[in-house]
Amino acid sequence: MSESLIADVGRETQTARDTGAGGGSYQERVNKTYALRLTTLTPVCVKSHEEPLSPLADYVVDGCRLRILDRKRFFDFLSEGDRLEKYQELVESVRPQAEGKAEEFYEFLINNSAQLDSMTKSIREFSIPDNLVQIGRHIHSGDQVYLPGSTLKGAVRNALFNSFYSNQSNRNRIKETSKKKKMEVHSPEFIRDSENYSQGQKKGFLSTNASLWGFRDSAFIDQSQLKVIQLNRRRLRPVKEEKDLNGLSVLQEAIKAYSPLYTELTFKVNKLDDRAKEKRVNSYNNIKLKLSCFFSALNRFVIQFIDFQIAHIQVSDLGKYQEQLTRYGHLAKKFQEEGDKRALICLGFGKTQLQNTIGLSVPEDARKRHKYKDPATLFLDTNGEAIGWCVIEEATCDTLNYAEMLESICVDTVDTGTAENMISPSDENKEELVADEGIDLSELHRGAVLNLTVQAFNPRKKPLRIIVKTVQYGKEVLMEVTGVKKGSRYQQGDVIRVSLGARKQTEGALFKQGKLVDS
Numbered sequence: 001m002s003e004s005l006i007a008d009v010g011r012e013t014q015t016a017r018d019t020g021a022g023g024g025s026y027q028e029r030v031n032k033t034y035a036l037r038l039t040t041l042t043p044v045c046v047k048s049h050e051e052p053l054s055p056l057a058d059y060v061v062d063g064c065r066l067r068i069l070d071r072k073r074f075f076d077f078l079s080e081g082d083r084l085e086k087y088q089e090l091v092e093s094v095r096p097q098a099e100g101k102a103e104e105f106y107e108f109l110i111n112n113s114a115q116l117d118s119m120t121k122s123i124r125e126f127s128i129p130d131n132l133v134q135i136g137r138h139i140h141s142g143d144q145v146y147l148p149g150s151t152l153k154g155a156v157r158n159a160l161f162n163s164f165y166s167n168q169s170n171r172n173r174i175k176e177t178s179k180k181k182k183m184e185v186h187s188p189e190f191i192r193d194s195e196n197y198s199q200g201q202k203k204g205f206l207s208t209n210a211s212l213w214g215f216r217d218s219a220f221i222d223q224s225q226l227k228v229i230q231l232n233r234r235r236l237r238p239v240k241e242e243k244d245l246n247g248l249s250v251l252q253e254a255i256k257a258y259s260p261l262y263t264e265l266t267f268k269v270n271k272l273d274d275r276a277k278e279k280r281v282n283s284y285n286n287i288k289l290k291l292s293c294f295f296s297a298l299n300r301f302v303i304q305f306i307d308f309q310i311a312h313i314q315v316s317d318l319g320k321y322q323e324q325l326t327r328y329g330h331l332a333k334k335f336q337e338e339g340d341k342r343a344l345i346c347l348g349f350g351k352t353q354l355q356n357t358i359g360l361s362v363p364e365d366a367r368k369r370h371k372y373k374d375p376a377t378l379f380l381d382t383n384g385e386a387i388g389w390c391v392i393e394e395a396t397c398d399t400l401n402y403a404e405m406l407e408s409i410c411v412d413t414v415d416t417g418t419a420e421n422m423i424s425p426s427d428e429n430k431e432e433l434v435a436d437e438g439i440d441l442s443e444l445h446r447g448a449v450l451n452l453t454v455q456a457f458n459p460r461k462k463p464l465r466i467i468v469k470t471v472q473y474g475k476e477v478l479m480e481v482t483g484v485k486k487g488s489r490y491q492q493g494d495v496i497r498v499s500l501g502a503r504k505q506t507e508g509a510l511f512k513q514g515k516l517v518d519s
Contacts, residue, residue, distance in 0.1 A: 147261050228254070295340040342393035
């Protein structure tokens with residue numbers, strides 16, 4: 001370490017002695033900290049890497065509430081009498097793909113005198129129209145949910161690079177300083193060098209600019225601000241061979257919309273860090289990172305993503321999603337006009353690949369040249385909107401009513417594509433369905449789709465199931481069909497499209513269950 005750097009360290013250490021460990025004036029010299037508030041505009045979920053919650057062990061559906069069980073108390077409950085043997089019988093009797101597992105688990109607990117209040121660790125609201133299955137958890141410590149600082153930092157770093165790379169003069173500088181004079185602009189090597197230059201990546205002390213700033217994890221989030229939501233995978237553009245996406249829905253624990261979250265952003269401002277920055281050749285030489293730089297980059301990135309996404313929606317059933325994007329685009333532009341005092345940011349599960357990578361920073365023709373495929377599907381909630389959207393601002397700013405602001409934005413109906421490339425789900429099967437009478441299912445495989453005749457349907461029985469007539473091994477066999485939406489009406493003789501489920505891998509095994517395919 002040079003004598004000048006050692007002198008800087010000595011001065012900082014002396015200041016610490018003068019003010020006391022953690023003294024205010026010393027901390028202010030070393031770090032500049034901004035208290036920030038995030039307001040969620042939609043549900044937000046940062047997925048935990050833990051195993052999801054099981055409907056046969058981890059949670060109980062109790063009316064419109066979902067009780068997450070305390071694992072130890074549940075095991076204590078099973079250890080009494082013959083409850084463990086009965087529980088094993090329940091688990092063994094339920095088929096992996098069967099619906100109604102949560103209801104059967106609830107009945108088991110009630111029939112065996114379980115005290116749900118004493119076994120409940122926490123409660124989540126939920127309003128899920130379909131069958132409850134495994135539930136993915138939001139990242140948490142113990143049972144306390146929080147927003148990780150690393151999630152915020154990743155989103156901001158991506159926006160900062162987008163801002164840097166979109167500048168033509170910055171790309172020219174990369175070209176000039178590169179050792180490979182004939183390196184193609186937007187090539188993988190060019191993008192890598194640009195990242196290294198923009199972030200100051202270099203071996204040695206303080207290798208990246210990202211080490212000079214960071215977000216704290218948010219404060220723990222109140223249990224009343226959490227709920228369980230259903231997310232459905234939807235297509236952005238049509239494909240020749242349509243694959244059924246109904247089975248790709250997921251359930252996620254999430255933070256509710258319009259919940260306030262609090263965190264801190266810290267910049268290192270001591271002279272030791274400044275001296276180290278000056279010795280590196282990169283885009284941030286002698287530049288002080290500021291909060292306004294972050295907000296400006298975020299708003300610019302959001303607007304660029306929204307413009308791209310709206311232009312590339314090519315199906316007719318994403319009207320709510322397009323309206324949502326249009327409103328958020330107007331909001332981000334309003335923030336820009338007001339001087340980037342706040343910003344729009346998208347976090348966690350549900351973002352598309354273009355929001356998570358540098359793909360949006362590279363021109364579309366270059367992405368195609370490098371065989372980078374733009375996202376074809378995304379996850380939307382049951383209202384048809386994307387999740388993860390927040391407003392980030394200083395905590396000292398006045399709290400605005402973002403719900404009213406978004407509602408006041410006038411959104412004109414805009415076509416999501418040309419007539420020739422638009423596909424309406426209701427147009428895919430205009431012709432009346434005709435039953436595939438006489439086809440023997442025994443020669444078919446899981447996932448095969450065919451038209452079957454309804455034999456019975458009871459809209460009052462939960463979970464909803466349709467009974468259909470099939471032919472298997474030369475005999476008439478009744479089969480149940482799941483995936484029936486709430487409010488559906490079917491009567492005997494109706495013809496429906498069914499995707500066959502799994503069957504045992506033994507000789508003579510029958511298809512006992514299928515899934516309804518939207519027609």
